[in-house]
Amino acid sequence: MSSGNQISFEDDDGNLVRFDANANHNVIMKIRLIYDGLTQAEFFRSYVEAYINNDELILEFVQKLKEKKGKRSKKKLHKTKKLLKLGKKIEEQFGLSPEEVKDIFDLPVEEYPDL
Numbered sequence: 001m002s003s004g005n006q007i008s009f010e011d012d013d014g015n016l017v018r019f020d021a022n023a024n025h026n027v028i029m030k031i032r033l034i035y036d037g038l039t040q041a042e043f044f045r046s047y048v049e050a051y052i053n054n055d056e057l058i059l060e061f062v063q064k065l066k067e068k069k070g071k072r073s074k075k076k077l078h079k080t081k082k083l084l085k086l087g088k089k090i091e092e093q094f095g096l097s098p099e100e101v102k103d104i105f106d107l108p109v110e111e112y113p114d115l
Contacts, residue, residue, distance in 0.1 A: 010041060017044070059084065 007026055008018035021029075033043060050058045067077060 007040065011045065 007021045007029065008016055010016055029040075033040060047058065051062070063077065063081065067074075
């Protein structure tokens with residue numbers, strides 16, 4: 001049930017993205033975005049892109065959110081954090097950039113296009 005207070009923006013494909021929001025949050029968010037010189041679309045697009053690209057700051061925020069909301073057991077959260085650190089360590093050991101990591105997954109596709 002919609003409260004009538006919604007945050008909405010149009011994505012790059014022209015799709016309207018909308019979700020319910022506290023009226024105060026909606027107003028404060030718009031003021032903050034104006035102050036920072038951003039549109040809602042720019043803000044959300046950038047946030048989603050950072051999340052998809054495993055931006056450390058966003059992942060830290062999501063980790064705290066999951067802990068706060070009780071979305072994962074503390075044991076699973078600890079294991080995930082440990083695996084992320086291990087992955088970063090391996091990336092640093094091999095000196096791989098994010099682009100090179102992406103390219104690794106493209107190699108089988110290039111080699112075996114019929115798959």
